[in-house]
Amino acid sequence: MSIFSRIVAREIPADIVFENDDVIAFRDIAPQAPVHLLVVPKTEQYANVSELAAGDPALLAQMVTVANGLAAEHSNGEFRLVFNSGESAGQTVFHVHAHILSGQLQEGSLAE
Numbered sequence: 001m002s003i004f005s006r007i008v009a010r011e012i013p014a015d016i017v018f019e020n021d022d023v024i025a026f027r028d029i030a031p032q033a034p035v036h037l038l039v040v041p042k043t044e045q046y047a048n049v050s051e052l053a054a055g056d057p058a059l060l061a062q063m064v065t066v067a068n069g070l071a072a073e074h075s076n077g078e079f080r081l082v083f084n085s086g087e088s089a090g091q092t093v094f095h096v097h098a099h100i101l102s103g104q105l106q107e108g109s110l111a112e
C-alpha cells in the first residue's frame with residue numbers, strides 16, 4: 001500500500017483539507033511554498049499522470065477542478081500544479097499526485 005493510501009485509510013495522520021469518493025487532498029509534510037497541498041486520487045492504480053490520463057481522464061480532470069477550488073480556498077485562486085513523473089524528475093511516491101503550490105511564487109523558479 002502506498003503512503004498516500006495509508007493516509008486515505010487513516011493509518012497515518014495528515015492534515016486533510018478535502019475529501020470525496022474519488023480524491024483526497026492534504027498539506028504536504030515538507031512545504032515548498034506558502035500553500036503546498038497534494039491532491040491524490042484514492043485509487044493507487046496509476047503511478048503517474050500519464051498513466052492516469054490514459055486510464056481515467058475524468059479523474060485527472062477532477063483533480064484539476066479540486067485543485068482550483070482549494071487554491072481559491074487557501075490562497076488567492078492562482079496556483080502552480082506540478083506532477084513529478086519519474087525518479088529523475090523528483091518523483092518519490094509512485095501513486096499519482098498533484099502538488100498545488102500557491103502564494104507569492106517566483107517567476108523563473110520552476111525548478112531549483
Ligand code: 5GP
Pocket residue numbers: 003012014015026027028029030031038083084090091092093094
Ligand atoms: P513527489 O516527490 O513524489 O512528487 O512528491 C511526494 C510528496 O509527498 C513530497 O513533497 C513529500 O514531502 C510528500 N510526503 C511524503 N510523505 C508524506 C507524508 O507522510 N505525509 C504528507 N502529508 N506528505 C508526504
